Amino acid sequence: MYDLAFVRGNLPLLEERLSLRGVDSSLLDGFSSLDAERRSAITEAETLKAQRNALSAEFGRMKREGAETTAIAAKTLALKEKTEQLEAVAVEADQKLRSLLESLPNLPHESVPAGASEQENFCEKTWGEIPSFDFPAKPHWEIGEHLGILDFERAAKISGARFVLQLGSGARLERALANFMLDLHTREHGYVEVLPPSLVNSRSLFGTGQLPKFAEDLFHCDDKGPYVAGEFQENDHWLIPTAEVPVTNIFRDEIIDLSNGSISFTAWTPCFRSEAGSHGKDTRGMIRQHQFQKVELVKFTRPEDSYAEHEALTRHAEAVLERLGLPYRRMLLCAGDMGFSSAKTYDLEVWLPGQQTYREISSCSNFEGFQARRANIRYRPAGARKAEFVHTLNGSGLAIGRTYLAILENYQQADGSVRIPGALQPYMNGETVITRQSLGRAL
RNA sequence: GGAGAGAUGGCCGAGUGGCUUAAGGCGCACGCUUGGAAAGCGUGUAUACCGCAAGGUAUCCAGGGUUCGAAUCCCUGUCUCUCCGCCA
Numbered sequence: 001m002y003d004l005a006f007v008r009g010n011l012p013l014l015e016e017r018l019s020l021r022g023v024d025s026s027l028l029d030g031f032s033s034l035d036a037e038r039r040s041a042i043t044e045a046e047t048l049k050a051q052r053n054a055l056s057a058e059f060g061r062m063k064r065e066g067a068e069t070t071a072i073a074a075k076t077l078a079l080k081e082k083t084e085q086l087e088a089v090a091v092e093a094d095q096k097l098r099s100l101l102e103s104l105p106n107l108p109h110e111s112v113p114a115g116a117s118e119q120e121n122f123c124e125k126t127w128g129e130i131p132s133f134d135f136p137a138k139p140h141w142e143i144g145e146h147l148g149i150l151d152f153e154r155a156a157k158i159s160g161a162r163f164v165l166q167l168g169s170g171a172r173l174e175r176a177l178a179n180f181m182l183d184l185h186t187r188e189h190g191y192v193e194v195l196p197p198s199l200v201n202s203r204s205l206f207g208t209g210q211l212p213k214f215a216e217d218l219f220h221c222d223d224k225g226p227y228v229a230g231e232f233q234e235n236d237h238w239l240i241p242t243a244e245v246p247v248t249n250i251f252r253d254e255i256i257d258l259s260n261g262s263i264s265f266t267a268w269t270p271c272f273r274s275e276a277g278s279h280g281k282d283t284r285g286m287i288r289q290h291q292f293q294k295v296e297l298v299k300f301t302r303p304e305d306s307y308a309e310h311e312a313l314t315r316h317a318e319a320v321l322e323r324l325g326l327p328y329r330r331m332l333l334c335a336g337d338m339g340f341s342s343a344k345t346y347d348l349e350v351w352l353p354g355q356q357t358y359r360e361i362s363s364c365s366n367f368e369g370f371q372a373r374r375a376n377i378r379y380r381p382a383g384a385r386k387a388e389f390v391h392t393l394n395g396s397g398l399a400i401g402r403t404y405l406a407i408l409e410n411y412q413q414a415d416g417s418v419r420i421p422g423a424l425q426p427y428m429n430g431e432t433v434i435t436r437q438s439l440g441r442a443l
Numbered sequence: 444g445g446a447g448a449g450a451u452g453g454c455c456g457a458g459u460g461g462c463u464u465a466a467g468g469c470g471c472a473c474g475c476u477u478g479g480a481a482a483g484c485g486u487g488u489a490u491a492c493c494g495c496a497a498g499g500u501a502u503c504c505a506g507g508g509u510u511c512g513a514a515u516c517c518c519u520g521u522c523u524c525u526c527c528g529c530c531a
Contacts, residue, residue, distance in 0.1 A: 004492095042493050046500045053500090056512045060461040063511090073511040080511085234505085235521060255453090387490090 001101055001374045008035060017107045020114050020335040031100060038093035045086035052079045099230065103213065106370040108335040109307075109344040115334025121347070122334070127318070128327030130351055135414045139354030140405035141285035144170060146416050148437035150286070161283075162275060162290040164401075168437040169428070173407070173420070174293065176427035177400050178268045181295040181320055185397055189316045191266035191297060196246035198270055199237045204249040206232045207375030209341035209367075210241060216276045217241065219290075239272035243296035244394045251300060251377045255387050258379040262301040262309055266397065269294065285405060287359065292401035299393040302379065303369065306391035307344075310366040314346045317362045317397045323423040326406050327351040329358055343368045346395075350402065354409040361402045364395030 007014060011032070015025040055076045062069050113122050144150030149170020155163040166174055185191040199221065205211040210218060212230045220227050221237040240246055247267050256263065271294050282288035297316060301309045314330070321328045333345040342365040349358035369389040372378070378387035411419040418434045425432055 039493070042500085046493060049501090050499055052511090057461075059511050063461080069511075076511045233521095 001370060002104065003373065004035075004097075004101065007031065007101065014104075014107070018104065020108055020112075021105055021338070022116055022336050023105060027100065027104065031097070034093050034097045034100070038090055038097055041086050041090035041093060045083050045090055048079055048083045048086065052076050052083065055079070099212075102374075105338075105340045106343050106367065108338065109366070109368075111332075112338070112344050113332065113334045114336075116336040117334075118337045120334040121337055122332040124330045124332050124346070126327070126329040127322065128325065128351070130327050131353055131410055133353065133412070133414075137353040137356075137409065138412060139285060140352075140408040143354070143408045143412050143416065143418060144405075146436065147418065147434055148439060149173070149434065152285075159290075162288065164286045164289060168439055169431060169434045170437070172428060172431075173424075173434065174400060174404055176424050177403055178293060178295060179427050180323075180424055181397060181400070182266060182268055184320060184323065185266040185295070185297065185316060189264075189266075189319070191264045191316075194247060194250070194265045194267045196240075196243060196250070196267055196269065198240050198246075198272075200240055200245050200249065201234050202227065202232045202236050202238065203234050204245055204252065204375075205238055207252050208245050208248050208371050209339075209374060210245065213340065217274055219272045219274055240269060241273050242271050242294060242394075242396075243267040243269040244298060247296065247298040248371055248377075248392055248394065249375055251390075252375040253377075255378045255380060256300060256390065258300065258302050258390065259382060262299050262305060265298045267296050267298070268400075269296065286401050287405065289401060292399065294399045294401075295397050297364075297395050297397040300377065300379075301391045301393065302381070303388070303391050306366050306368060306393060309391075310344065310346075310364065310393055313393055313395050313397075314348075314364040317348055317364055317395050320398050320403070321348065321350060321361070324403070324407065324421045325423075326403070326410055328361070339363070339365065341365070341367050341370050343370065348398075350406045352406060352409050353412075359402065361406065362396040362398045365393065367392045367394075 002014075007028075011028060015028055018028075019025055055072055059069055059072050059076070062072065113120065115121070141150065141152065145152070147170065149167050151165040151167060152163075155165040158165070182193055186193050202211055205218070211232065215227060215229065218241055219239040221239070224233070224236045227236065246269075247265050250265070270291055272291050273289075275288060275290060278288060286292070297313050299306075299309050299313055318328070318330070328348050328350045331347045331349060333342075333347055338345045345363060345365040347360050348362035348364070350361040351357075352359050368391050371392045372389035377390050377392065379390050380387050407421065407424075408418050411421065413419065413433075416436065420428050420432055420434065
């Protein structure tokens with residue numbers, strides 16, 4: 001969300017930059033008249049209120065002196081009525097203005113290329129060697145089912161489409177990945193581990209920008225009744241689509257201390273996505289699930305530090321891929337392909353031999369003050385009286401499900417077994433290869 | 444789920460209808476004092492919005508209501524605490 005005064009002073013700039021993102025600039029057409037309407041109603045209403053307040057004080061004085069007060073009481077009542085009408089006008093204009101501002105996506109940073117779709121993303125670098133196999137590389141679902149570590153059919157029976165059941169060494173591999181990533185980020189990259197709630201209220205989802213526009217992508221619990229569009233409660237429940245939501249909202253409505261630099265959190269959580277609108281996309285395997293796990297990186301920074309921190313955070317995510325020996329490339333997203341709240345985003349894409357393509361495994365974004373304004377997260381700049389909005393950043397470090405399938409595909413062997421990357425072996429009780437699971441009578 | 448108590452500024456805490464944006468204390472900042480420090484003394488210390496400005500408006504958990512006037516009275520909700528019940 002933008003600052004009202006900023007929009008007022010920079011309308012042409014906004015229209016131009018938002019058009020880079022494919023935002024219809026007519027959205028801003030109503031701004032000026034709404035703004036003027038709101039301001040004049042407020043000014044008038046407040047003038048009347050000041051008069052009423054003065055009359056009330058006068059009333060008190062007269063009452064104490066025993067004077068006649070019916071005339072003055074009638075006067076204030078008349079003023080009250082007028083004031084209430086004006087206030088209603090002000091509130092309506094204010095709400096319209098606010099929902100207009102809330103619906104605008106963030107401005108792309110100068111370094112972000114123009115473009116409408118992922119076709120125009122820019123590849124900044126590639127890392128690692130694409131493995132070649134002397135046998136036909138299989139997709140992960142075939143590998144996993146053959147090994148007996150992935151069971152999509154039973155997951156469908158239990159829960160429906162887009163769920164998976166992981167078993168034996170396959171379940172342990174998921175846990176090993178989480179521990180490996182958390183240890184790397186906390187021990188070597190300076191992040192503080194947090195374990196946040198997996199259910200959040202709608203105020204939190206507003207703060208990070210998922211609500212009100214993207215409600216259909218989320219799972220909503222109706223224990224407090226249905227979601228009313230645009231109403232942000234502190235007592236309703238949604239399943240988190242990413243740890244970004246609870247972790248960024250840790251400091252909602254707070255003034256935090258950044259005098260010693262940024263605050264960095266890492267969190268391992270389940271993530272839940274309805275995947276509405278992606279019917280028929282990635283239906284096989286565990287690329288696109290309703291539930292997956294992710295280790296997330298979140299930073300709160302001073303504005304002047306955020307772009308350096310964005311590079312650092314992206315490197316922290318890349319380090320995971322490099323330690324695991326997974327080939328990847330870094331894409332700088334063009335304006336049209338970025339998320340709603342982001343000013344600049346790098347996607348990391350991992351090579352999947354089974355599908356002969358790169359797929360997104362991490363998304364690292366700088367939101368500048370966009371989320372901080374929605375969530376009201378501020379800090380006091382050194383020597384300044386007034387608190388300013390912080391910059392927030394986050395990135396996957398990494399999506400565990402996708403890392404998992406990348407390992408299956410990149411480390412597969414001719415006999416169907418899968419080698420375990422060295423960095424992961426200490427987390428796998430010394431296992432070095434996953435072979436066809438003997439799960440005894442379990443299945 | 445049942446019963447009760449509570450929510451006031453960065454923190455503690457007073458305040459049951461006008462003289463309360465809110466006493467007092469702590470903390471913090473600045474100044475005086477001092478060889479220097481502590482103590483002491485003095486001054487200052489919320490946010491948002493409207494206004495060219497002077498200034499004004501709003502905010503004592505949130506939302507409604509009563510009243511000429513609400514931190515204060517009434518209703519609803521949220522959260523916290525205590526006890527009971529249930530429970531991983």
